[in-house]
Amino acid sequence: MHRTRTAAATALAMALAVLPLTGMSGPPGTGHDRAPDGARTRPLAAAAPSLSPTPRSVQRRSDRVTLTPSVTVVAGPKADAGALSVVEAALADAGAQHVVRAGRAPGGGQLAVYVDGAGADRALAELGARGPGGLPAEGYALAVGEGRIALSGKDATGTYYAAQTLRQLLPHRARPGAQVAGTRIRDWPATPLRGVIEGFYGTPWSHEARLDQLDFYGAHKMNLYVYSPKDDAYLREKWRDPYPAERLAQLKELVDRARQRHVEFTYALSPGLSVCYSSDADLKALTAKFQTLWDIGVRTFAVPLDDISYTDWNCAADKDRFGTGGGAAGAAQAYLLNRVQREFIAAHPGAGPLQMVPTEYSDVQPSPYKKALAAQLDPKVLVEWTGVGVIAPTMTVRQAQQAREVFGHPILTWDNYPVNDYVTNRLLLGPFHGREKGLPEQLAGITANPMIQPAASKLALYTVADYAWNDTAYDARASWGAAIEELAGGDARTARALRAFADTGYASALNPQQAPELAAAIAEFTAGGPARRLDAVLQTLEDAPAVLRDRLPDRGFVRDSAPWLDAAHAWGIAARTALRLIEATRAGDGARAWQLRQRIPELMRTAQSFVYVDMRGKKVPVLVADGVLDTFVDDAVAAHDQALGITGRPRASTDLSVYQDNAPSRMTDGEDATYFWSGAAPRAGSVVGLDLRAERPLGPVTLAMGKSDSPEDYLHQGVLEYSSDRTHWRQLAAFDGKAEVRAVPPAGTKARYVRARATRAQDNWLVVREFTVSGAEQATVAGGPPAAGGSALRSAGDGDPATVYRAARAPQPGEALEFTPSAPRTARSVVVLRPRGAPGPAARIEVRTGGVWRTLGTLSGAYTRLAAGGGAIEAVRLAWRDPSAVPEVNEVILH
Incomplete structure (x- = not known):
């Protein structure tokens, strides 16, 4: 017995029947300023901020309704069971002690x-609200006033969505008596x-996470879930093989839960790695697999043909039949899909339109492949498209129109946000952004590809649901805030805590600014x-x-967020320590500042130590508010350097994206084994560049690129260039074909x-192990004791307090460490910095002026500052x- 078509499938079929393959007619905004039946809507600012997605029309009444201890639900003979369950649960949560169903209202x-x-x-009608007549599929009407609440949908899904809106209107109370403002809502x-x-x-994702996601989708008026996880081998590598019974049982549970939540479960089989398009046997295997899913209740199917090569055939018969090149691949795919459409979809009444993902899915440029699909693919097949780019920063009405034109079919977007499989070190927690108002009208629908972390995806998916339902009212920041609430x-x-944490994962291709708050x-x-x-x-x-x-x-x-939560806590400690360092530096408290400065490297190491472990056991260091928190800490250290009168380590930067945790700062860490x-x-x-933090003489510049496993x-x-103002650049050297x-x-x-600038595009990525600029004015350090392995005498005078001279042994009688600047310098004081907690040997601090040594005082703890007296200092x-x-x-x- 065939199940009747769901409202989602019906809505799609209606959309395919009316969507033109060119631009929408009528003036911009026409479809949003009026309801489909011509009724005018109220300004969307009138909508309650707690309602999501934002309804199309919300009108406030002057009265209120009181939640009585007993509430009667009067259900129509065909009222949706899921909607009734949502209504009754919402009434109970609002304080109703008895919720009963009856054929008529009891009065009293x-x-x-x-x-x-x-x-x-x-x-x-009595509350002055129009019913759902004239609305598109899934539209609804709801009214509250005069001691009653009424809701009605264009179809069962519309009623379910009306119930979800009522759930948001009602308060959460432990006892009856709450009042609800009189309201009229008309929505679609x-x-x-x-x-x-x-x-x-x-x-x-786990099975439990998928069930939870389906609950989330239903609550947010999302009506489609496409099951296409790349980890399911039975979708790709083993696509011909039947599911084991236990896996099929899990899929059936998902299908049943989706139906209960008015979500259309779409099963997507990806045969492209091995399919022979012209093979009757492969067609039979594909449709047989679909039949097993049909038998457990699936009614919508997809055949993604993405992430495969179409220049290499999987069988000689395809080359013989279709030829070679993109046009041949498009013809072969159209041939297979048309047979699936004709021999399976059309043969199963109640099946939704077949969906497909083209191999060229991320642009709107005409090509032989697209031309073949447009001309030969059955017009009933729905084409999925990612926008202009695999991860499209923006998506416009015109681009969607171009996609419809070039593919010749209605378009369902596969929007690669907030997916993070290409940046597994990040959580992408910002809102859906960069999608033009009016875009949904051009589309058969919008689907978002989520993160590996299902529950953490909900922040972004909440905003996707807002936009897809009512793009004209959509405000990315407001929706993001509502999702957090x-x-x-x-x-x-x-x-407050969730907003602070989500802010640290705000940046993405769609949201360029990291941690804006x-x-x-x-x-x-x-x-x-x-x-x-x-x-604070x-x-x-x-x-x-x-x-x-x-x-x-x-x-x-x-x-989902565990390692990122740990990192956020550690970065908070590091940043607050950096803030106290800035305060101590500004106050002139040198000892306190140095004490805080020495804590920062370990705090940074801790903050950078947390990892995400992927399915293959690889440990990926996680990032939170990168470019904001680390830069703040770095700037605090630089300010302390400046107060000490030294330049410190250069700051590295780039306009290129960063792979995982291989940050630009690794170009200047003095370790050849680490790299950007x-x-x-x-x-x-x-470009990759260095800020030397002050204008100074330039010594030799060295750029060490590449690494052993990616030479x-x-x-x-490219060219090496230098500047004093970052505006006017002069060329230092040109290079070609050199990694060093x-x-x-x-x-x-x-x-x-100083920067290195590429002068032509290339296919390889960029590794920079070290980018260094030697200073023309170098102090020398001599004497003893000799340095231990891994240390050097020069570390005591290299202008970088992060490096340490560690002696190999205790000093012998008469031994001294002597620091000589490149030229005699007049200074107010001599400062000696030593590691905290390391008492070290006592020492006299002496300076030589005019060829004569004199004693300033003795070392005292980790921070010693002594007045230098008069004269140019020749040595310390x-x-x-x-x-x-x-x-x-x-x-x-010398300071």
Whole structure:
């Protein structure tokens, strides 16, 4: 017995019948300024902010309805069972103690809720609300007032969605008596299909997570779930093989849950790795696999042909039949899909339109492949498209029109957001963004590809649901805030913690700015704002993981985010320590500043130590607010360097994306085994650069690129350039085909900025192991004791307090460490920095002026600052006095 077609499939079929293959007719906004039946809508600003997706029309009445202890639900004869369950649960959550169903309202002041049928139509009319007549599929009407509530859908799914809106209108109360404002709502979706395609590579979702996702989709008026996980071998490598009984039973449970939530379960089989398009046997295997899914209730099917090669046939028969090239591949795919459409879909009444993903899925450029699909593929087949780019930063009405034109079929977007299988070190927690208003009208639907982390995906998916239902009212930031409030369960403290944490994962291809709220707080402080305000923001971030672990209702979100929560806590500590370093530096408290400065490297190591372990056991260091928190800490250290009168380590930067945790700072860490690694191939004009933090003489510049297991990952053609203002650049050297580049500037050259710029595009990514600029003015360090292995005497005077001279032994009688600047310098003081907690031997601090040594004082703890007196200092000497302790010195500074 065939199941009747779902509302989602019916809506899609209607859309395919009316969607033109050119631009929509009528003036812009026509479809949004009026309801489909011509009724005018109220301004969307009138909508309650708690309603999501935002309804098309919300009108406030002047009265209120009271939640009575007993409530009667008057259901029409065909009222949707799922809708009735949602209504009754919402009434109970609002404080109703007895919720009963009856054929008529009891009277006597008791609240009645009418769900579909003649009673609902009559109540809607009496409350001044129009029924759902004239609305598209899944539209609904809802009214609250005069002691009753009425809701009615265009179809069963519309009624279910009306119930979900009522659930949001009603309060959460432990007892009756709550009042609900009188309201009239008339609502319908912007596009027929709205949902999620589980199509990522990586750690699979659990069965329980998929069930939870289906509940989430139904609650947010998403009506489509495409089952296409790359981890399911029975979809790809083993596509011909039947599912084991236990796996099939799990799929049936998903199909049943989807039906209950008014979500169309689409099964996507991907045979492209091995299919012979012309083979009767393979067609039989494919349709037989579909039949097993049909038998458990699946009614919508897809054949993705993405991420395969169409230049190599899987069988000689295809080459003989179709020829070679893109046009031949399009013809072969159309041939197979047309047979599936004709011999399976059309032969199963109630089946939804067949969906397919083309091999060329990410652009709108005409090609022989697309031409063949447009001309030969059955017009009933729905084509999926990712936009212009695999991960499209923006998507416009015109691009969608072009996609319809070039493919010659209605378009369902496969939007690769918030998917993170290509950046597994990140959670993408920002909103759906960059999609033009009016886009949904051009489409058969919108599906979003989620993250490997299912529960953490809900923040972004909430905003996708908002946009897909009502794009004209969509505001990305407002929707994001509402998503946070919902996931926090309405608890203010939890919401603050979740917002602080989500802000650290805001950036993506769709949302270029990382951590916008944290970055704004840092910018305010940098511009002169009070430290206490920034400290409060950082304290919230530091505490957020513990708050979320203790209070967030969605435990899956906590499990998904565990290493990122740990990293956020650690970064909060590191950033607050950096803030205190800035305060101590500004206050001139050198000892306190040095004490804090020495804590930062270990805090940074801790913050960078947390990992995500993928399905293959690979440990991937996670990132939170990268480019914001790490830059703030780095700037605090640089400010301390400046206060000490040294330049410190250069800051590295790039305009290229970063692969995993291989950050630009690794170009300047002094370790050849670590490296910056780009996440994309350089274009002409791509740069990696150094900020030397002050204009200074330039010594030799060295650029070490590539690595042993990817030796071609270097700039194959480029130039080295320098500048004092980052605006006017002068060429230092050109290079071509060299992974190791060294250039010596002309004598007297000064600059603050040095960069390597690509002068042509290339296919290989970029690895930079070390990017160094030697200074023309170098201090020398001599004497003893000799340095231990892995250390060097010069570390005591290299201008970088992060490096340490560690002696190999205790000093011998008369032994001293002598620091000589490149030229005599007049200084107010001599500063000696030593590791905290390392007492080291006692020493006299002596300076030589006019060829004569004089004693300034003795070393005292980790931070010693002594007035230098008059005259140009020619050298500084630490004359060791304790033969029992091993010396350690971070830096000797003339300041």
